[in-house]
Amino acid sequence: MDKATGMTPTPNGSIMTEQPTILLFGDSHSHAVHLAVEKRRTKGLSSPVTVHRIRKRKETGEWVGNTSFDGFLNHISTLGPSDIVLSAIGGNEHAAFSIVQHPVPFDFHMENLALTKGSQIIPYRMIMPALAESIERGTARKLKAVCEATSARVVHLIPPPPIAANEFISRHREPLYARQGIHSSGVSSPELRLKFWLLQLRILYKHCRAYGAEVMLPPAKAAEAGFLRAKYYGTDATHANRHYGELVLRSVEAQFCSHGTQR
Numbered sequence: 001m002d003k004a005t006g007m008t009p010t011p012n013g014s015i016m017t018e019q020p021t022i023l024l025f026g027d028s029h030s031h032a033v034h035l036a037v038e039k040r041r042t043k044g045l046s047s048p049v050t051v052h053r054i055r056k057r058k059e060t061g062e063w064v065g066n067t068s069f070d071g072f073l074n075h076i077s078t079l080g081p082s083d084i085v086l087s088a089i090g091g092n093e094h095a096a097f098s099i100v101q102h103p104v105p106f107d108f109h110m111e112n113l114a115l116t117k118g119s120q121i122i123p124y125r126m127i128m129p130a131l132a133e134s135i136e137r138g139t140a141r142k143l144k145a146v147c148e149a150t151s152a153r154v155v156h157l158i159p160p161p162p163i164a165a166n167e168f169i170s171r172h173r174e175p176l177y178a179r180q181g182i183h184s185s186g187v188s189s190p191e192l193r194l195k196f197w198l199l200q201l202r203i204l205y206k207h208c209r210a211y212g213a214e215v216m217l218p219p220a221k222a223a224e225a226g227f228l229r230a231k232y233y234g235t236d237a238t239h240a241n242r243h244y245g246e247l248v249l250r251s252v253e254a255q256f257c258s259h260g261t262q263r
Contacts, residue, residue, distance in 0.1 A: 019257055021079060025052045025072050025146070026088025028239060029159050033088070036245030047249060048257050049086065059175055073145060079152035084256050087146055087213070090139030091159030095238045097131055098162075098196040099169060101186040108195065116189040131196065132203050140207045147211040154213040157248065158201055160240040161218055162193040164227035169237040194226050216255075219247035 024030055034051040041047070052072055055065035067075075076085050107119040108127045115121065147154050163169055166187040208215050222232045222244050232244040 018082075019048060021083040021152075022049045022086065022252065022256060023052060023072075023076065023079075023084070024049050024086040024088060024157075025054070025067065025076075026086075026157070027054055027090060029091045029157070030088040032160075032234065032240045032242055032245035033248050034245070035242030036249050039242055039246070040249075048253055049249060054089075069142065069145075073149040076146065076150040076152060079150050081151050081153070083150075083152040084252075085146060085150055085152045085154045086216075086252065087143055087154060087156040088159075089142045089146070089156075090135070092238050093131060093134045093139065094159075094196040094200040095162070095193070096134070098188055098193045099237060100182045101188045103185065105188070107189075107192055110195045110198065113195055113198075114191050116191055119189075119192075128199065128203075131199055135200065135203050135207070139204070143207060143213060144211050147213055154211070155216050156204060156208050156213050157216050158204065158218055159197075160232070160238075160244060161223045161226060161228045162190070162197050163233060163237065164190045164225075165230065166190065168230075168233060172236045190227065198226075216251065219244070219251050222247055 024033055030051055030053050033049065034053065037047045037049060037051055052067040052075075053065035054072075055063065055068050057063050079085065105116060105119040106122045107116045108122050108124050109115070110124065143154075143156060169187045170182070205215060207213075218228075222229055222240070228240060228244075232240050232247075234241045234244075
């Protein structure tokens with residue numbers, strides 16, 4: 001490789017640009033990308049991204065993930081400024097606050113978004129700090145540690161937009177929402193859930209700016225009127241599927257790789 005240009009001559013004399021090392025590290029939202037990478041592998045297609053999922057024990061007792069947090073921090077300490085660390089850490093704080101219908105239906109003002117009819121209006125200044133505290137003690141703390149551990153570019157992936165269909169959420173509820181009483185209380189309005197997702201986006205932008213991380217929004221093709229399109233729904237109330245993961249891979253390739261999208 002020519003150190004001055006970052007390019008490597010090929011045997012026929014043409015120039016090949018060195019590709020960065022791209023590592024994705026995160027919680028459950030990393031799974032959609034993992035599925036997309038595995039699907040490509042079965043087709044004989046390559047992927048520029050290596051996926052690491054945080055290893056932890058689920059409520060069922062099952063262990064998931066392949067990399068400890070400390071182990072990943074140690075791993076990325078060897079990366080250089082041209083390499084990329086994609087963060088899919090956390091992501092479901094907005095859902096924990098908004099999926100299950102509160103005993104007293106509530107809403108809050110946010111720009112020109114509609115209010116849920118018959119709801120009690122809670123001041124924005126009360127909603128914002130509660131969600132921010134949840135994000136700060138989890139996602140933000142880990143994201144800061146990742147940024148401090150590496151000289152690579154850190155890019156935080158914004159989690160998929162909320163699912164609009166209340167019926168789908170009711171049928172595919174996760175253990176957390178079952179404990180919160182979703183079977184008896186029902187699902188809150190899509191409008192409220194979208195507001196919490198947008199509020200989380202604001203909070204994440206603030207932390208990313210503070211830590212020197214970049215932000216990657218969900219692929220535009222995956223959303224309609226702010227919500228996740230049905231073709232990208234995963235198997236539960238909050239996660240996307242491998243088709244969404246493939247869109248993320250293509251976004252990464254378009255932004256960070258010189259060879260373009262795999263076909």
